[in-house]
Amino acid sequence: MAISRGLNGVGLALVLPAISSLVADYTDDHTRGAAFGWLQMTCNLGSIMGGSFGVLLAPVTFLGVAGWRLAFHAVALVSAVLGILMWCFAADPRAKSKTAASAAEEARELLRDARGVIGVPTFQIIVAQGIAGSIPWSALNFSAMWLELVGFTHWETSVITGLYLLATALGALFGGLVGDPVSRRFPNTGRIALAQISSASALPLAAVLLLALPNDPSTGVAHAAVFFIMGFAISWNASSTNKYHARH
Secondary structure: OOOHHHHHHHHHHHHHHHHHHHHHHHOOOOOHHHHHHHHHHHHHHHHHHHHHHHHHHHOOEEOOOOOOOHHHHHHHHHHHHHOOOOOOOOOOOOOOOOOOOOHHHHHHHHHHHHHHHOOOHHHHHHHHHHHHHHHHHHHHHHHHHHHHHHOOOHHHHHHHHHHHHHHHHHHHHHHHHHHHHHHHOOOHHHHHHHHHHHHHHHHHHHHHHHHHOOOHHHHHHHHHHHHHHHHOOOOOHHHHHOOOOOOO
16 A cells, blocks of 8 residues: 555656646746646645545445545546546647657756756755655645544544635635735745745644644534634745746
8 A cells, every 4th residue: 555655656746847837838927926826726626625525435335345445546537537638638838849859868858957956056955945844744634534533523524624725725826826926026035935924824823723722523613713724824835936937
């Protein structure tokens, strides 16, 4: 199971940067934040439906197949359909090269570019910060498990996690929409300041969630409210500071 989940992560790691690059190619510096905000909001809305579907399907058995297995099969089916649709209808907006390069030449060029980027000290710092910064987000993936361990039912857990994901969707859109005008007013610091405000808000809100609220399923409204506020406040970073540049 762990190996299979790891392979699934490799697939996501290949797809997500390609999607970001494609969105960047279709936008300019003054509209990129809004575009990434809509993209992230759409992803989070899909997570709401998928997350609720998976939680509610967990205790169900269909034709002798456990519900949690059906959830994985559903993800595989949707992924295959989307892959086929992308293959048939998606268009890369990059200008076509006048000289056709072989696959080996493109691979060598890609390796040269990768070595150049890895050698940039700023890139190394960003990666190091990303490793540390991704730990809290990764921990939030276990929020449904934690809520059920506290005593919430499957339905209550799906509602709370759904509200959290809805809040992150709205927060991502908010960060993208606000990031564009802030970057025009403060070109060098606006987006970064907005992201720092979002990151800083996670500490007190997480403290309220984990330390102030009792581990009691009767406090579902309070848990849902804190999850919603936290989800909205901590989700501005990616869409507000995204600096992908269109490829030429």
